Amino acid sequence: MVSPSSLNRPASELQNAAFIIAGVFLAAFGLKGFLLSSHFIDGGVTGVSMLLAALFKLPLAALILMINLPFVALGYRQMGRRFAVRSALGIGGLALVLAVVPFPDVTPDLLLTAIFGGVFIGAGIGLAMRGGAVLDGTEIAALLASRHLMLFKVSDIILILNLIIFGGAVFVLGTEPALYSMLTYFAAARVMEFVLNGIEQYTGVTIVSEHSEAIRLAITEGLGRGVTLYQGKAGFGKRGDHLLARDIIFTVVTRLELPQLRAEVQRLDPQAFIVQYGIDDAQGGIIKKRPLH
DSSP states (O other): OOOHHHHTSGGGHHHHHHHHHHHHHHHHHHIIIIIHHHTOOOSHHHHHHHHHHHHHOOOHHHHHHHHHHHHHHHTHHHHOHHHHHHHHHHHHHHHHHHHHOOOOOOOOOHHHHHHHHHHHHHHHHHHHHHTTOOSOTHHHHHHHHHTTOTTSOHHHHHHHHHHHHHHHHHHHTOHHHHHHHHHHHHHHHHHHHHHHHOTTOEEEEEEEOTTHHHHHHIIIIIIOOOEEEEEEEEEESTTOOEEEEEEEEEEEEETTTHHHHHHHHHHHOTTOEEEEEEESOOOSSSOOOOTTO
16 A cells, blocks of 8 residues: 555655546446446445435435545544545545446346446545545544444454445345345455555565574575564473574565465474564565555
């Protein structure tokens, strides 16, 4: 994901605007070209707007604008003025495109509609987020709620909200459209993640080994990656009383480089202790930039 500092540079504003505009049109195409004719919905605030439009025969564009913008206003203090302005313009642009731009109904096939509707919506939301905006206020609402509900993470709250939305869709749209709508949501979520993180998503790796120097050289010279060494102690025995000094290695690699790194560590030390975890973003050091950065 693009860092906040780079998003706010004047030189990057044109690129941000291009991402947001492309995201608006892709999301609108996913909605009008696929979902609306089959009475499917997406998750989040957009899904709520689509449910209300189906239930009360109200214009979808107006509902998306009216329901989303209050969340942007609530997030103004937390996210900053630039984010709020970009998001307001993105949501307003989405409402405008839905209202005035005609899109063809691509296919009557329900499965293709659910999958590819989600693909275009996810790509659109992801590109808008790359431009520093959101097209759906759900993330803002979940972030604000998580500050008061300490037991739940943002992702937990988003999941709960969407379960409620799709549960409501069963009663408003019927069981089959609700199930297809869930498929749309899953497709959108996966595509959005791909647009944000790319195929080369970063992974942090911590390695504890007796052969730390050989592993360090394999990473720096073989993979061309930087490493950080810090002193630690390995404990063993029932009470962990036997402490041995160790150089602990930390490095950041892409998902594509991870199998090679693990194979090299296993070759040098089959007993090495390896911990890996996903990283949303990283910059500086010897890190290969992802496309669209």
